[in-house]
Amino acid sequence: MSHEKFNELAFYTLSQTDPFFIHQLAVDAFAAQAADERTKNITLVFAVVGLYLFVEKDFTGKQVQDAHVKLSRFKDQLPEIILPVERGSITIDDVLKAENKTNKIKAWSRSVWGSFKSNQSVVEAFCSTYL
Numbered sequence: 001m002s003h004e005k006f007n008e009l010a011f012y013t014l015s016q017t018d019p020f021f022i023h024q025l026a027v028d029a030f031a032a033q034a035a036d037e038r039t040k041n042i043t044l045v046f047a048v049v050g051l052y053l054f055v056e057k058d059f060t061g062k063q064v065q066d067a068h069v070k071l072s073r074f075k076d077q078l079p080e081i082i083l084p085v086e087r088g089s090i091t092i093d094d095v096l097k098a099e100n101k102t103n104k105i106k107a108w109s110r111s112v113w114g115s116f117k118s119n120q121s122v123v124e125a126f127c128s129t130y131l
Helices: 003-015 022-035 041-057 060-077 092-097 102-113 117-130
Strands: none
Touching: 003 022, 003 092, 003 102, 022 041, 022 060, 022 092, 022 102, 041 060, 041 102, 041 117, 060 117, 092 102, 102 117
């Protein structure tokens, strides 16, 4: 995945003044979808946790960001996330082409989370313990 494309998307998300803070979802969806064996565990865990909190707990991007701050105190307790082969049917290219990028980012986040759903019990346990 292209970091240039993410930078283009970040220019859009960071320009939005909506208190929802869509940028956080874009960061998490991109990180989870682009993750590989070289990705730091903290990056992957926080991305997947963010998607979980948005999709399953109806958190806003700002609430996800606040949760990341709280969870950063427990870096030594991070769970192991299993990388799925398929990472969702929506990509950053789809988001960049969308007329309504905010809605597409939300759909992208749901799509990527759906691919990580096998990790849900681990993510729920981590969140319920440390949030």
